[in-house]
Amino acid sequence: MIVCVCNNISDREIRQAADLGLNTMSALRDDLGVGTCCGKCKSCAKTVLKEYRNAGAGQAPAMTAKSVAFPRRTQAA
Numbered sequence: 001m002i003v004c005v006c007n008n009i010s011d012r013e014i015r016q017a018a019d020l021g022l023n024t025m026s027a028l029r030d031d032l033g034v035g036t037c038c039g040k041c042k043s044c045a046k047t048v049l050k051e052y053r054n055a056g057a058g059q060a061p062a063m064t065a066k067s068v069a070f071p072r073r074t075q076a077a
């Protein structure tokens with residue numbers, strides 16, 4: 001399911017990012033761009049992240065996307 005339409009970020013990508021240590025909304029914003037355009041996805045992204053953490057996943061130590069070469073998506077022109 002697409003969570004952030006503006007940046008084409010899915011719930012799966014959010015969980016993958018959490019597995020890499022991007023387990024806060026600010027990390028998702030900074031590294032994936034979640035919520036950086038219209039902001040309508042913030043609530044859903046928070047829910048995906050919270051449910052994933054509550055399931056015991058996505059607890060890796062924090063690292064940046066730059067250190068793991070996680071590509072940031074950009075909107076097509």
Ligand code: FES
Pocket residue numbers: 003004005006007034035036037038039040041042
């Ligand atoms: S849907 Fe995520 S910023 Fe617009």
